[in-house]
Amino acid sequence: MQLTGDNLTCQRGGRTVFSGLNFSLSGGEAMMVTGRNGAGKSSLLRMIAGLICISAGRLDLSGGEPDATLAGQAHYLGHQDALKPSLSVSENLRFWADFLGNSDATLEPALAAVDLAPLADLPAAYLSAGQRRRLSIARLIAAKRPLWLLDEPTSALDVQSQDRLAGLMRDHLAGGGMIMAATHGPIGLERARELKVSPE
Amino acid sequence: MNLGPHADFIIASYAVTVFVIGSLIAWIVLDYSAQRRILGNLEDQGVTRRSRRTGKDER
């Protein structure tokens, strides 16, 4: 399984954010997307997730499921948590597990992985920022998708949760998954390659 | 008691009133037992009111 970007260009509002970006990522590999503020780290991830049109160049995922789109095989963890405050923790997770992936997945392992199992019946409105973040990380576990696109995944997480997230990411890589993470600092993956995005 | 030619309307108004008040009472009673049950569950899980730090940790 391999994700390749060939001569990618991103234009937003008439401004070229980045251009001529080349990268390739194979199963079991992680890539850190680094760069200054406004360099286009988030734009790159959103482009791979299919949320921004590709202005020029090509994106390819080979070796995945033949009839699924690239976006359909990717998880996107953005700045927002995509949680509904009136639904309970387990209802929120159940919905995204059903909608994004395999519908029969059990939720307990995913909730246990982010240490939220005791709060399963609590409405999401009661969660703190860190707990909300962890619940949206649980989504990555509950629905199986090979490519993880993580935008500042460690924000709002305490040290212990960051370690847990690093463990989850290592498990995902060991299972042949791929990770692209936009980050300013280390996220606990030793063998991650670095992709530097720089504006024109 | 003779209710005259409009007995239906009289009976209907009393029935509607009983129904509305009855559902109000049912809602209040069911709500009460539901809140009591949730409170009981939370207390069973070891959550105590106004004991953020002093309460002993039971996990």
Add this chain to the structure above:
Amino acid sequence: MPIIDLANPTRFLSIVNRVLPWLAAATVLVFAFGLARIMNAPDDYQQGATVKIMYLHVPAAWLSMMCWGVMTVAALGTLVWRHPLSDVAGKAAAPIGAAFTFICLITGSLWGRPTWGTYWVWDARLTSMLVLFLLYLGVLALYWTAEDPGRGSRAAAILALVGAINIPIIKFSVEYWNTLHQPASLFRRGGSAIDPSILIPLLVMAGGFTLLFFTLHFAAMRNEILRRRVRSMRLIQAQELAEART
């Protein structure tokens, strides 16, 4: 209503637990007495037996206005004195008031059919009650939409006060609108002098409705206090879990 010495919700709960059975029993007794009197009350010489609907319609109308009065006092308590129980009192009163207004509208409509030949006439009093019903629904919608109970009750308190100022103006405007258009000949309800054989059951029923209101109101306040307790305990639960991990 005693306000100062009930400041502590726990003490209020214990008082409610003690008072509620008696209040409920008194309500049932008064209603039984009132209904017995209604059975034996004479028919109106013009309206016949349909006057029996009045024993529901008129007390419900009184109560729906009294309930807004209770909400107004509670609103002052929320906004001016910041009394913890007044939030609860205001929120508990709103659905009960809406229910009484609804009863008033339905019985009015059922009374109207034999008297006017149609279920609904845009008569000044009924129309004012309809506007009051809409105001109640607005307050309920506000409570329903606000996820944070504190903010919701302050917003509803402001709406209750604005409503209290507005209700007389609405009533005046509706009466003006009604006379302006001179509707088809209306039957005037109730004369200037009501016969005691009708007045006494009416007053008894009004007393029964008032007792019913307070019974329901106290029970609903108790529910609301418990609901807030559940909320604060859940917040503590989420927080304790966060602390247990560090």
Add this chain to the structure above:
Amino acid sequence: MSAFTSLLLRDMRIAVRVGGGALMGALFFLIVVTMMPFAIGPDLGLLARIGPAILWLGALLASLLALDRLFANDHDDGSLDLLMMGSMPLELAVAAKAIAHWLTTCLPLVVITPVLGLMLNVEMHAMGWVSLTLLAGTPALTFIGLIGAALSVTLRRGGLLLAVLVLPLTVPVLIFGVAAANAAIVGPAPFGPPFTILCALSLASFVLGPVAAAAALRHGLE
């Protein structure tokens, strides 16, 4: 559970929970219809004659204004991004949201229509016809309004923009809805033709609405 039904149930659940807007459309409908006699006057004969038109206008405004937050809430909390990454086409996801909205917001409108008709002195049998035309016509309003909801969320403007965009598009629905209701109540034109066209409009918008709304979301969100 399939992705379609899970999205449908999730939206319905949010609508009926605290903070949801399930009955707000019906409440708005009630208020709009109540305001009409204050402007027109309490003449029961006149109200009975224009009652079906008032009910249709009220239902039109209520069902459109309630659409305002359909995509905006999902956009604000980031859910919309993930809805676009689902394993099923975005068109179907959009349709699921629209159906959930119709069931929680427009169906109550149809249910309370007879009560409001009573207040406007519309006769009992006539009320049945008006309710039937609303039942057949409100899906068209929801699915046409869907396009406006998608456009307004991509432009990050809510409220009146939606009504301005969509109201002209709903003119045919209003024309044939009221025509069918009047044909059934007073005649002399037959009920069949306008009602058939109303149903056709609903079916057509059932296809057009999700496709256009999904296109608006895809191209509008950058």
